[in-house]
Amino acid sequence: MGLHRVRGKIDPLDDVFSMPLSERVLPKRRVPDGESDPRSAFEAVRAELRLDGESAQNLATFCTTYSSAEVRELMALCLDKNMIDKDEYPQTAEIEARCVRMLADLWNCAADDTVGCSTTGSSEAAMLGGLALKWRWRKARRAAGRPADRPNLVCGPVQVCWEKFCRYFDVEMRQIPLEKGATGLRPHQLADHVDENTIGVVAILGVTYTCDYEPVAEIAAELDRLQARTGLDVPIHVDAASGGFVAPFLQPNLVWDFRVNRVASINASGHKYGMAPLGVGWAVWASAEMLPEELVFDVSYLGGDMPTFALNFSRPGGEIIAQYYTLLRLGREGYRKIAQANADTARYLAERIKAMGPFELLYDGQGALPAVSYKLREGARFSLYDLSEQLRTRGWQVPSYPLPPDRDDTTIQRVLVRHGVGKDEISLLADDMERALRRIPDGGTGAPRRPGFHH
Secondary structure (H helix, E strand, O other): OOOOEEOOEEOOOOOHHHOHHHHOOOOOOOOOOOOOOHHHHHHHHHHHHOOOOOHHHEOOOOOOOOOOHHHHHHHHHOOOOEOOOOOOOHHHHHHHHHHHHHHHHHOOOOOOOOEEEEEOOHHHHHHHHHHHHHHHHHHHHHHOOOOOOOOEEEEOOOOHHHHHHHHHOOOEEEEOOOOOOOOOOOHHHHHHOOOOOEEEEEEEEOOOOOOOEOOHHHHHHHHHHHHHHHOOOOOEEEEOOOHHHOHHHHOOOOOOOOOOOOEEEEEEEOOOOOOOOOOOEEEEEOOHHHOOHHHOEEEOOOOOOEEEOOOOOOOEOHHHHHHHHHHHHHHHHHHHHHHHHHHHHHHHHHHHHHHHOOEEEEEOOOOOOOEEEEEEOOOOOOOHHHHHHHHHOOOOEOOEEEOOOOOOOOEEEEEEOOOOOOHHHHHHHHHHHHHHHHHOOOOOOOOOOOOOOOO
């Protein structure tokens, strides 16, 4: 039967899949000339979204994949709020400031004049931390009458945002090779890479590749010894993208934050283990003097003079509100309980993987992030890429990727345990891994379907 028309319009009683939009291939290169029924357009787009993977089965991502109904409702209430416009939305601005103060306190900042801001994620926050390091170094060099045209940043196996920072802002990246058997930067490696042009050292609390923590306090102690020998006073920026919302609750006695005098700034992702929805990160400085005033802009065209320090400008305020709600809702005890449950689940998975036979654990989920990383034992007749392909047939996204340079002949896999990923789900993953091992023929392809790894 044809469509029912009421004075030339589509009958609202028509089924959405019998409307004109559902009877043709959706446009991909040109905006259509006419309008479509909203129900039909919604169903057409939703149908395409079903082709995406199930986010809860994406064990490659650090990011939040579970949000409560209350979080979703608060996000909806803030769809029209531009958080940069602090004069128009003063309460959103106040809530952002509360989050900064809460995080500074969580990370043991003793200064009364600590400063910070929200960002779109920890990548932007890391770049802001790097910019502050560069500007302070350059100012000190010029004040001493020394050249300031060859800044470098020293780090270990960092996330790609630091490579972007160095390339975008003209800083030499001195990435220290990963030693055999190590899961991150080791303090004794610093002396051969730090010099008078070093703007800072990046220490990672939750290495992207292996999920382990780099020893921030020991790195600072090595820089103290280096200063005693050379006079070089090199600050630390802690990239706590993941660990910033884990260590305070799982490892409260671990000294990595502003208790370390050499730590100038910290970044973290609210949308990772901070359990906020995608789109929020945080940058916090130990004190106001650590953030050069030249980097802060006063904007007068939003209804008042507003200081701003960010790479982005307009963005929604919902993620900030959701972060505050989550801090308020869970409190320290709630975060601790969830982090501990995740760690227990990671330990369970590590035990299952170890018992399977062909794997060697690199990180067993204890002492750092709730995650597991592992490689194949010598002599295996298949590759981890083969295993990734098998697991994908069951919907699991488990990344296989090489370690950083000097260890890039070693391929590993990583499984992250997040809020919303329970022990039952992980037990199903382990069952599927065991079945996959039985299905993979001896002498698998050994070739990656897609080079690199997901973050």
